[in-house]
Amino acid sequence: MPDETLPQPARDEIELVTVLRALGDPVRLRLLAVYADDQEHNCDQCDLGLEDLHKSTVSHHMRVLRESGVTTTRTSGRNRFVRLRRADLDARFPGLLDSVLGAAER
Amino acid sequence: MPDETLPQPARDEIELVTVLRALGDPVRLRLLAVYADDQEHNCDQCDLGLEDLHKSTVSHHMRVLRESGVTTTRTSGRNRFVRLRRADLDARFPGLLDSVLGAAER
DNA sequence: TTGATCGTTTGATGTTCGTCAAACAGTGGG
DNA sequence: CCCACTGTTTGACGAACATCAAACGATCAA
Numbered sequence: 001m002p003d004e005t006l007p008q009p010a011r012d013e014i015e016l017v018t019v020l021r022a023l024g025d026p027v028r029l030r031l032l033a034v035y036a037d038d039q040e041h042n043c044d045q046c047d048l049g050l051e052d053l054h055k056s057t058v059s060h061h062m063r064v065l066r067e068s069g070v071t072t073t074r075t076s077g078r079n080r081f082v083r084l085r086r087a088d089l090d091a092r093f094p095g096l097l098d099s100v101l102g103a104a105e106r
Numbered sequence: 107m108p109d110e111t112l113p114q115p116a117r118d119e120i121e122l123v124t125v126l127r128a129l130g131d132p133v134r135l136r137l138l139a140v141y142a143d144d145q146e147h148n149c150d151q152c153d154l155g156l157e158d159l160h161k162s163t164v165s166h167h168m169r170v171l172r173e174s175g176v177t178t179t180r181t182s183g184r185n186r187f188v189r190l191r192r193a194d195l196d197a198r199f200p201g202l203l204d205s206v207l208g209a210a211e212r
Numbered sequence: 213t214t215g216a217t218c219g220t221t222t223g224a225t226g227t228t229c230g231t232c233a234a235a236c237a238g239t240g241g242g
Numbered sequence: 243c244c245c246a247c248t249g250t251t252t253g254a255c256g257a258a259c260a261t262c263a264a265a266c267g268a269t270c271a272a
Binding site for chain 1: 122123124126127128129130131132135198199200201202204205206208209210212
Protein backbone atom coordinates (compact mmCIF):
# COMPACT_ATOMS: atom_id res chain seq x y z
CA MET A 1 0.00 0.00 0.00
CA PRO A 2 1.56 3.31 -1.09
CA ASP A 3 2.19 6.17 1.28
CA GLU A 4 -0.38 8.88 1.35
CA THR A 5 -0.58 12.45 2.61
CA LEU A 6 -3.58 13.22 4.78
CA PRO A 7 -5.89 16.11 3.81
CA GLN A 8 -4.45 19.52 4.58
CA PRO A 9 -4.89 23.09 3.31
CA ALA A 10 -2.79 24.23 0.37
CA ARG A 11 -0.16 26.84 1.14
CA ASP A 12 -2.34 29.71 -0.03
CA GLU A 13 -5.26 28.46 1.99
CA ILE A 14 -3.45 28.63 5.32
CA GLU A 15 -5.09 31.34 7.38
CA LEU A 16 -3.37 33.42 10.01
CA VAL A 17 -6.25 33.35 12.46
CA THR A 18 -6.54 29.60 12.20
CA VAL A 19 -2.82 29.10 12.78
CA LEU A 20 -2.78 31.41 15.79
CA ARG A 21 -5.78 29.67 17.26
CA ALA A 22 -4.17 26.29 16.66
CA LEU A 23 -1.02 27.41 18.46
CA GLY A 24 -2.97 29.03 21.29
CA ASP A 25 -3.17 25.81 23.28
CA PRO A 26 -0.56 24.46 25.69
CA VAL A 27 -0.67 20.90 24.38
CA ARG A 28 -0.32 21.92 20.76
CA LEU A 29 2.49 24.28 21.67
CA ARG A 30 4.28 21.35 23.27
CA LEU A 31 3.78 19.38 20.09
CA LEU A 32 5.16 22.26 18.07
CA ALA A 33 8.31 22.28 20.19
CA VAL A 34 8.75 18.59 19.45
CA TYR A 35 8.30 19.16 15.74
CA ALA A 36 10.76 22.05 15.75
CA ASP A 37 13.60 19.77 14.67
CA ASP A 38 12.03 19.40 11.22
CA GLN A 39 12.14 15.65 11.50
CA GLU A 40 9.26 13.29 11.09
CA HIS A 41 7.57 12.11 14.26
CA ASN A 42 5.11 9.36 14.86
CA CYS A 43 2.21 9.65 17.28
CA ASP A 44 3.68 7.80 20.23
CA GLN A 45 2.96 9.76 23.37
CA CYS A 46 6.13 8.53 25.00
CA ASP A 47 8.19 10.20 22.32
CA LEU A 48 6.05 13.30 22.47
CA GLY A 49 6.13 13.74 26.23
CA LEU A 50 2.35 13.58 26.47
CA GLU A 51 1.90 10.48 28.57
CA ASP A 52 -0.61 12.32 30.70
CA LEU A 53 -3.09 12.59 27.85
CA HIS A 54 -5.35 9.98 26.32
CA LYS A 55 -4.26 8.88 22.88
CA SER A 56 -7.49 10.08 21.31
CA THR A 57 -6.85 13.52 22.76
CA VAL A 58 -3.41 13.60 21.20
CA SER A 59 -4.93 12.48 17.92
CA HIS A 60 -7.39 15.35 18.13
CA HIS A 61 -4.65 17.92 18.66
CA MET A 62 -2.60 16.57 15.81
CA ARG A 63 -5.61 16.86 13.56
CA VAL A 64 -6.08 20.50 14.55
CA LEU A 65 -2.45 21.21 13.71
CA ARG A 66 -2.73 19.48 10.37
CA GLU A 67 -6.02 21.10 9.36
CA SER A 68 -4.72 24.53 10.27
CA GLY A 69 -1.73 24.02 8.00
CA VAL A 70 0.96 23.84 10.67
CA THR A 71 1.90 20.21 10.04
CA THR A 72 1.71 17.61 7.35
CA THR A 73 1.07 13.93 7.94
CA ARG A 74 2.31 11.05 5.85
CA THR A 75 0.83 7.60 6.11
CA SER A 76 3.07 4.58 5.95
CA GLY A 77 1.66 1.25 6.92
CA ARG A 78 0.01 1.59 10.27
CA ASN A 79 2.27 4.48 11.24
CA ARG A 80 1.78 8.15 10.61
CA PHE A 81 4.63 10.58 10.38
CA VAL A 82 4.08 14.21 11.22
CA ARG A 83 6.34 17.02 10.16
CA LEU A 84 6.32 20.82 10.34
CA ARG A 85 5.32 22.69 7.19
CA ARG A 86 8.12 25.15 7.72
CA ALA A 87 8.58 26.20 4.11
CA ASP A 88 4.88 26.86 3.63
CA LEU A 89 4.56 28.77 6.88
CA ASP A 90 7.67 30.82 6.23
CA ALA A 91 6.44 31.69 2.77
CA ARG A 92 3.01 32.73 3.94
CA PHE A 93 3.82 34.30 7.31
CA PRO A 94 7.51 35.28 7.26
CA GLY A 95 9.14 35.16 10.66
CA LEU A 96 6.09 33.90 12.48
CA LEU A 97 7.17 30.34 13.03
CA ASP A 98 10.68 31.26 14.13
CA SER A 99 9.44 33.77 16.64
CA VAL A 100 6.91 31.36 18.09
CA LEU A 101 9.46 28.58 18.32
CA GLY A 102 11.98 30.89 19.90
CA ALA A 103 9.48 32.05 22.44
CA ALA A 104 8.22 28.55 23.13
CA GLU A 105 11.68 27.24 23.96
CA ARG A 106 12.18 30.02 26.49
CA MET B 107 -9.47 62.55 38.78
CA PRO B 108 -6.00 61.41 37.76
CA ASP B 109 -5.38 59.09 34.86
CA GLU B 110 -5.02 55.45 35.71
CA THR B 111 -3.76 52.32 34.00
CA LEU B 112 -6.12 49.38 34.03
CA PRO B 113 -4.93 46.05 35.45
CA GLN B 114 -2.62 44.15 33.13
CA PRO B 115 0.11 41.52 33.42
CA ALA B 116 3.65 42.67 34.03
CA ARG B 117 6.08 42.12 31.20
CA ASP B 118 7.46 38.93 32.69
CA GLU B 119 3.99 37.57 33.30
CA ILE B 120 2.93 37.73 29.66
CA GLU B 121 2.47 34.16 28.44
CA LEU B 122 2.95 32.98 24.89
CA VAL B 123 -0.05 30.67 24.87
CA THR B 124 -2.28 33.41 26.19
CA VAL B 125 -1.09 35.89 23.58
CA LEU B 126 -1.54 33.42 20.74
CA ARG B 127 -4.99 32.55 21.93
CA ALA B 128 -5.86 36.23 22.23
CA LEU B 129 -4.75 36.84 18.66
CA GLY B 130 -6.49 33.72 17.36
CA ASP B 131 -9.76 35.54 16.79
CA PRO B 132 -10.77 37.56 13.72
CA VAL B 133 -12.17 40.48 15.66
CA ARG B 134 -9.13 40.84 17.88
CA LEU B 135 -6.87 40.55 14.87
CA ARG B 136 -8.75 43.45 13.32
CA LEU B 137 -8.22 45.42 16.50
CA LEU B 138 -4.54 44.59 16.42
CA ALA B 139 -4.26 45.97 12.90
CA VAL B 140 -5.83 49.20 14.11
CA TYR B 141 -3.40 49.43 17.02
CA ALA B 142 -0.43 48.75 14.77
CA ASP B 143 0.25 52.47 14.37
CA ASP B 144 1.39 52.65 18.02
CA GLN B 145 -1.02 55.46 18.69
CA GLU B 146 -3.62 55.59 21.41
CA HIS B 147 -7.14 54.67 20.36
CA ASN B 148 -10.41 55.07 22.16
CA CYS B 149 -13.15 52.47 22.05
CA ASP B 150 -15.37 54.05 19.43
CA GLN B 151 -16.51 51.34 17.05
CA CYS B 152 -16.65 53.79 14.16
CA ASP B 153 -12.95 54.45 14.48
CA LEU B 154 -12.25 50.78 14.90
CA GLY B 155 -14.28 49.55 11.95
CA LEU B 156 -16.41 47.33 14.15
CA GLU B 157 -19.82 48.86 13.65
CA ASP B 158 -21.28 45.42 13.14
CA LEU B 159 -20.57 44.41 16.73
CA HIS B 160 -22.33 45.36 19.93
CA LYS B 161 -20.33 47.71 22.12
CA SER B 162 -20.22 45.22 24.95
CA THR B 163 -18.71 42.69 22.58
CA VAL B 164 -16.00 45.13 21.62
CA SER B 165 -15.39 45.82 25.29
CA HIS B 166 -15.00 42.10 25.90
CA HIS B 167 -12.41 41.72 23.15
CA MET B 168 -10.44 44.71 24.39
CA ARG B 169 -10.39 43.19 27.82
CA VAL B 170 -9.00 39.94 26.45
CA LEU B 171 -6.26 41.82 24.65
CA ARG B 172 -5.38 43.79 27.76
CA GLU B 173 -5.42 40.82 30.13
CA SER B 174 -3.26 38.81 27.77
CA GLY B 175 -0.67 41.58 27.74
CA VAL B 176 -1.09 42.68 24.14
CA THR B 177 -2.43 46.15 24.93
CA THR B 178 -2.43 48.66 27.74
CA THR B 179 -5.35 50.90 28.62
CA ARG B 180 -5.18 54.33 30.15
CA THR B 181 -8.18 55.97 31.74
CA SER B 182 -8.82 59.67 31.24
CA GLY B 183 -12.14 61.05 32.26
CA ARG B 184 -14.82 58.97 30.64
CA ASN B 185 -12.53 57.93 27.82
CA ARG B 186 -10.15 55.01 27.67
CA PHE B 187 -7.13 54.97 25.46
CA VAL B 188 -5.72 51.71 24.25
CA ARG B 189 -2.23 51.23 22.94
CA LEU B 190 -0.06 48.31 21.84
CA ARG B 191 2.54 47.09 24.35
CA ARG B 192 5.08 46.81 21.59
CA ALA B 193 8.20 47.20 23.73
CA ASP B 194 7.06 44.57 26.22
CA LEU B 195 6.04 42.13 23.51
CA ASP B 196 9.24 42.64 21.54
CA ALA B 197 11.29 42.07 24.67
CA ARG B 198 9.47 38.93 25.66
CA PHE B 199 8.75 37.38 22.24
CA PRO B 200 11.22 38.91 19.77
CA GLY B 201 9.83 39.15 16.26
CA LEU B 202 6.43 37.78 17.10
CA LEU B 203 4.45 40.98 16.92
CA ASP B 204 6.09 42.14 13.71
CA SER B 205 5.44 38.86 11.96
CA VAL B 206 1.82 38.78 13.05
CA LEU B 207 1.26 42.37 12.01
CA GLY B 208 2.96 41.77 8.68
CA ALA B 209 0.82 38.73 8.04
CA ALA B 210 -2.35 40.45 9.16
CA GLU B 211 -1.96 43.35 6.76
CA ARG B 212 -1.68 41.17 3.72
C1' DT C 213 -6.17 -16.55 10.04
C1' DT C 214 -5.53 -14.88 14.39
C1' DG C 215 -3.92 -11.52 17.26
C1' DA C 216 -1.37 -7.47 18.44
C1' DT C 217 -0.27 -2.73 17.16
C1' DC C 218 -1.06 2.11 15.83
C1' DG C 219 -3.98 5.53 15.46
C1' DT C 220 -8.72 7.44 14.29
C1' DT C 221 -13.60 8.16 14.98
C1' DT C 222 -17.65 8.63 17.56
C1' DG C 223 -20.28 9.80 21.54
C1' DA C 224 -20.66 11.91 25.95
C1' DT C 225 -19.52 15.47 29.36
C1' DG C 226 -18.11 19.67 31.26
C1' DT C 227 -15.85 23.99 30.10
C1' DT C 228 -14.77 27.97 27.62
C1' DC C 229 -15.94 31.34 24.23
C1' DG C 230 -18.42 34.93 21.35
C1' DT C 231 -22.40 37.46 21.15
C1' DC C 232 -26.27 40.35 22.45
C1' DA C 233 -29.25 42.91 25.59
C1' DA C 234 -30.02 45.37 29.56
C1' DA C 235 -28.50 47.41 33.58
C1' DC C 236 -24.89 49.84 35.69
C1' DA C 237 -21.05 53.35 36.79
C1' DG C 238 -18.16 57.26 36.28
C1' DT C 239 -17.53 61.67 33.95
C1' DG C 240 -18.36 66.18 32.34
C1' DG C 241 -21.44 69.67 30.19
C1' DG C 242 -25.73 72.44 30.45
C1' DC D 243 -28.46 69.06 39.68
C1' DC D 244 -29.70 66.58 35.84
C1' DC D 245 -28.65 64.55 31.66
C1' DA D 246 -25.94 62.86 27.92
C1' DC D 247 -21.89 60.26 26.98
C1' DT D 248 -18.45 56.47 27.21
C1' DG D 249 -17.60 52.21 28.30
C1' DT D 250 -18.09 48.12 31.65
C1' DT D 251 -20.48 44.40 33.87
C1' DT D 252 -23.81 40.89 34.28
C1' DG D 253 -26.77 37.36 32.61
C1' DA D 254 -28.30 34.42 29.10
C1' DC D 255 -27.68 31.45 25.18
C1' DG D 256 -25.73 28.68 21.56
C1' DA D 257 -21.45 27.23 19.44
C1' DA D 258 -16.98 25.52 19.82
C1' DC D 259 -13.57 23.10 22.44
C1' DA D 260 -10.74 19.70 25.44
C1' DT D 261 -11.03 15.47 27.37
C1' DC D 262 -11.93 10.61 28.08
C1' DA D 263 -13.78 6.03 26.98
C1' DA D 264 -15.01 2.70 23.90
C1' DA D 265 -15.47 0.98 19.44
C1' DC D 266 -13.50 0.75 15.05
C1' DG D 267 -10.14 0.19 10.93
C1' DA D 268 -6.06 -0.84 8.81
C1' DT D 269 -1.63 -3.11 8.93
C1' DC D 270 1.81 -6.42 10.00
C1' DA D 271 3.71 -10.53 12.25
C1' DA D 272 3.37 -15.21 13.79
